[in-house]
Amino acid sequence: MKMLMEGNHAVSWGVMLSRVQVLPVYPITPQTHISEALADFVAEGRLDARYIKVESEHSAMAACIGASTANARAFTATSSQGLALMHEMLHWAAGARLPIVMANVNRAIGSPWNIWNDQSDSMSQRDTGWLQFYAEDNQECLDSIILAYMVSEAVLVPSMVVLDAFILSHTQEAVEIPEAGDVDAILPTLANPNAIDIDVPRAYSPVVAPDNFTEVKYKQYRASEDAIKTIEEAGAKFKDAFGRDYPLVSPYMMDDAKAVLVAAGAVTGTVRKAVDALRREGKKAGMLKIRTFRPFPRDRVREVLQGVPNVGVLDKSVFPGAGGPIAQEVRASLYYSGKSNGGTPRVTGFVGGLGGRDITVSDVAHAFETIMKGKGTDDPIFLGLKK
Amino acid sequence: MSVDKAGVKGTKNGPIVSPLFTPGHLACPGCGGTLALNRVLNVLGKRTVIALPACCFSIITGAFPHMPLNVNLVHTAFETAAALATGLKAGFEMTGRGDVTVMAWAGDGGTFDIGLQALSGAAERNEDIFFFCYDNEAYMNTGNQRSGATPLGSWTTTTPTGETMDKKDIMGIIAAHHIPYAATASIAHLDDLDAKVKKGEEIKGTKFIHILSACPTGWRMPSDMTIKAARLAVKSRVFPLMEIFNGERRVLNYRPEELTHVRDYLGLQGRFSHLTDGEIEEIQRRVDERWKKLVASVDEVRPADDGIEYI
Numbered sequence: 001m002k003m004l005m006e007g008n009h010a011v012s013w014g015v016m017l018s019r020v021q022v023l024p025v026y027p028i029t030p031q032t033h034i035s036e037a038l039a040d041f042v043a044e045g046r047l048d049a050r051y052i053k054v055e056s057e058h059s060a061m062a063a064c065i066g067a068s069t070a071n072a073r074a075f076t077a078t079s080s081q082g083l084a085l086m087h088e089m090l091h092w093a094a095g096a097r098l099p100i101v102m103a104n105v106n107r108a109i110g111s112p113w114n115i116w117n118d119q120s121d122s123m124s125q126r127d128t129g130w131l132q133f134y135a136e137d138n139q140e141c142l143d144s145i146i147l148a149y150m151v152s153e154a155v156l157v158p159s160m161v162v163l164d165a166f167i168l169s170h171t172q173e174a175v176e177i178p179e180a181g182d183v184d185a186i187l188p189t190l191a192n193p194n195a196i197d198i199d200v201p202r203a204y205s206p207v208v209a210p211d212n213f214t215e216v217k218y219k220q221y222r223a224s225e226d227a228i229k230t231i232e233e234a235g236a237k238f239k240d241a242f243g244r245d246y247p248l249v250s251p252y253m254m255d256d257a258k259a260v261l262v263a264a265g266a267v268t269g270t271v272r273k274a275v276d277a278l279r280r281e282g283k284k285a286g287m288l289k290i291r292t293f294r295p296f297p298r299d300r301v302r303e304v305l306q307g308v309p310n311v312g313v314l315d316k317s318v319f320p321g322a323g324g325p326i327a328q329e330v331r332a333s334l335y336y337s338g339k340s341n342g343g344t345p346r347v348t349g350f351v352g353g354l355g356g357r358d359i360t361v362s363d364v365a366h367a368f369e370t371i372m373k374g375k376g377t378d379d380p381i382f383l384g385l386k387k
Numbered sequence: 388m389s390v391d392k393a394g395v396k397g398t399k400n401g402p403i404v405s406p407l408f409t410p411g412h413l414a415c416p417g418c419g420g421t422l423a424l425n426r427v428l429n430v431l432g433k434r435t436v437i438a439l440p441a442c443c444f445s446i447i448t449g450a451f452p453h454m455p456l457n458v459n460l461v462h463t464a465f466e467t468a469a470a471l472a473t474g475l476k477a478g479f480e481m482t483g484r485g486d487v488t489v490m491a492w493a494g495d496g497g498t499f500d501i502g503l504q505a506l507s508g509a510a511e512r513n514e515d516i517f518f519f520c521y522d523n524e525a526y527m528n529t530g531n532q533r534s535g536a537t538p539l540g541s542w543t544t545t546t547p548t549g550e551t552m553d554k555k556d557i558m559g560i561i562a563a564h565h566i567p568y569a570a571t572a573s574i575a576h577l578d579d580l581d582a583k584v585k586k587g588e589e590i591k592g593t594k595f596i597h598i599l600s601a602c603p604t605g606w607r608m609p610s611d612m613t614i615k616a617a618r619l620a621v622k623s624r625v626f627p628l629m630e631i632f633n634g635e636r637r638v639l640n641y642r643p644e645e646l647t648h649v650r651d652y653l654g655l656q657g658r659f660s661h662l663t664d665g666e667i668e669e670i671q672r673r674v675d676e677r678w679k680k681l682v683a684s685v686d687e688v689r690p691a692d693d694g695i696e697y698i
Contacts, residue, residue, distance in 0.1 A: 060470075070482060
């Protein structure tokens with residue numbers, strides 16, 4: 001069945017189809033439609049879940065942790081300041097190895113106040129131990145929730161599904177709704193081996209002294225790295241069931257590309273349009289869409305960018321003193337300590353779309369022109385910066 | 388106080404030491420909090436899960452792999468006891484184990500201060516959980532810094548000249564949430580504590596029990612003074628034993644027959660040793676004032692469990 005729906009509602013449908021059992025949520029623009037739709041689903045009896053109207057995002061994540069520790073499927077949604085408030089508990093959820101899934105509607109983070117889209121909120125949480133999946137369209141929003149539970153419950157690492165504020169969250173598209181039974185077939189009931197067995201007293205997240213702490217963190221690290229394989233397996237299963245393919249990264253027109261722009265989220269649609277336009281002019285442009293940002297698929301990125309003379313990275317966030325986070329990851333992936341990979345591309349960082357500033361096809365084309373000149377810079381180039 | 392067949396000292400409701408809280412924990416000698424948790428677990432039983440924010444018990448229960456409790460214990464961040472408990476209870480309910488008792492066990496910091504927002508949220512939603520505050524009147528785990536529960540005049544490392552504020556009225560705050568049951572309790576009145584936990588077990592919704600938990604280390608007194616200090620807190624009317632039903636009906640569980648001056652209570656404790664006679668009289672004046680208001684507000688004066696005689 002196909003329905004016209006906004007990205008937020010696509011997320012809510014994904015949650016309903018995943019048969020989530022506990023929903024502690026706190027409203028924040030532009031996430032609110034997710035929580036409102038979920039409240040309706042529960043009120044109408046379409047979703048058998050406990051809907052908890054918590055008093056803050058910090059408590060929302062703490063309650064998700066409690067529910068997940070009790071072996072219930074838990075979900076919350078947030079954005080921007082709310083995600084920042086959760087920060088402490090994001091570490092806690094990941095360290096406790098709980099398969100919680102959260103949607104974050106990408107919004108700029110203050111100061112100054114700004115309710116519009118960029119990726120600075122989720123990118124600020126990139127090192128909390130959560131898996132991060134960036135959606136390009138509303139179909140991907142829905143499907144990613146289901147995929148995230150499949151992966152998180154297999155590797156016991158929480159997942160964040162990220163969608164762009166307003167560009168996806170409030171914009172309607174036709175979305176194919178999977179059959180509930182088909183989702184059940186690929187996402188069976190949760191059986192977390194780390195959840196409480198009431199008859200077996202244990203301490204969860206106790207003090208772990210220096211003689212064991214490293215080992216706990218090593219296992220957490222390995223689980224996250226090994227998630228790469230699990231994400232590919234879950235993707236294959238999902239493709240078998242629904243025909244839609246979600247690889248870690250998606251190369252577009254890259255076979256003979258001389259200049260490639262790397263991007264994540266809804267802006268990849270714009271980049272694709274720009275690549276098409278440049279190709280019509282005979283320019284060998286290509287794009288690499290990053291869907292999985294955590295764990296960063298270093299091997300895949302290195303493999304597909306190998307031999308590309310000029311690479312650009314389009315970040316929708318910027319960290320003072322460090323540049324764009326995706327650019328950092330791409331550069332780090334290309335700096336390979338093993339055997340020669342056929343020449344390391346020059347990487348130029350671009351920053352655009354901050355606080356809801358539109359990124360147009362011509363902005364992207366302009367970025368491609370800069371890349372093609374082959375002048376890599378350390379400082380990112382701010383697209384459309386007013387003098 | 389009674390002695391059972393095995394010769395174990397206890398009260399009419401059971402032994403002082405619960406099989407659910409075993410020896411080998413890391414509490415200071417004379418810790419009032421450990422005694423309190425012993426009693427609580429003794430009443431609540433095995434199908435209990437504890438939500439534990441940062442507090443003395445994060446350490447008392449030992450570093451991995453040690454675990455002195457025979458119930459499940461979930462450690463969490465400082466401000467989240469009530470929110471974690473909310474999630475745990477919801478998780479158990481949604482997985483067909485709604486009979487599991489979920490309790491938060493928080494110190495005064497995790498209750499009066501950093502934990503108050505989550506507690507307020509859970510209380511307002513009337514979550515079906517127990518929230519216990521074992522109150523040792525300062526951040527004792529980090530070496531005695533003042534909290535919102537630190538009483539007027541008390542020395543702490545962050546009030547080197549004595550606390551200048553009155554203790555926060557947590558029972559008043561909780562009562563304003565109209566939860567079905569709130570009570571104060573003392574480790575010197577164990578049968579009263581037991582009775583209150585039992586009463587809470589029969590009530591669906593949020594149960595808040597505030598236990599004054601004498602702390603020899605932080606209160607600067609010998610470790611065998613715990614019970615005496617706790618008893619004097621009640622007898623001197625510094626810490627009244629009471630219950631509040633639905634935020635409205637108030638019951639006073641104990642009315643001291645004769646007035647014990649606060650000097651007797653404060654004098655036991657090094658944290659008050661710097662106080663002048665005038666300052667002690669000022670504390671007495673405030674205690675009298677609060678007591679008068681309390682007595683005027685209560686609907687009933689009776690023991691929590693009929694027939695209990697308090698020593």
